[in-house]
Amino acid sequence: MDNDKFSFSKRLKSFRYAWNGLRIMLREEHNSRIHFSIAVLTTILGFSFGLNRYEWIAVIFCMGLVFICELFNSALEALVDFVSEERQPLLKKVKDLAAAAVLLSAITAFIVGLLIFIPKLSTFF
Template sequence: MKKPGAFSPQARLKSFSYAFAGLGFMLRSQHNAWLHAGATIGVVAAGLAYKVRPEEWRWLFAAVTIVWVAEAVNTAFEHVCNVVSPQHHPEVEKAKDVAAGAVLIAALGAAAIGASVFAPYAIASF
């Protein structure tokens, strides 16, 4: 096993560049990431319009973050699967479906959190 080198600020900064490259790749290549970006913008706009309380922002940020993390992990998992098994394999397909299902679970949970935060504001505005 390769021994890690000494700590270096330059190496830490370079690791951030890899992370940003990965996020850029996800945004360029995954249509669902575009949907998540639109939903994120919508949540922030609604939160600002309704002037939600700080404790509600915490729930909204947590929900949005969980969805983005799930999408990023799913994207990475799909690409690893495609390298390991370039030809269709039913077991790899099942694994990819489960990873996509995790994103769906996160998105449904986030939608429930958003509804619980925004519903009282929406009802009060009528």
């Protein structure tokens, strides 16, 4: 248990670690760049089609969900690779389950995107 008193400078330092984690994700994890590109495109489309508050909430929540899953997947993969360089069935299972979380979150985001943008596209054409 940490008995140190609250320190504003330590809290700021913890934010630096978190921002570093985001930088690592975008620099080293190729799939996160794809997710980021899609998030930027979705944001541009959202502004173009004038999403309402509730549509923005759904879109932002889905983007966050995908990035959170990607971060946990990347962290678990790094931990598994650190624990063992050998191929082990249980460690493969951990990696596959984490990857499935990313896939499921991306599919969910895609479906939400379809539900929001298809009606807007249909009125556009």
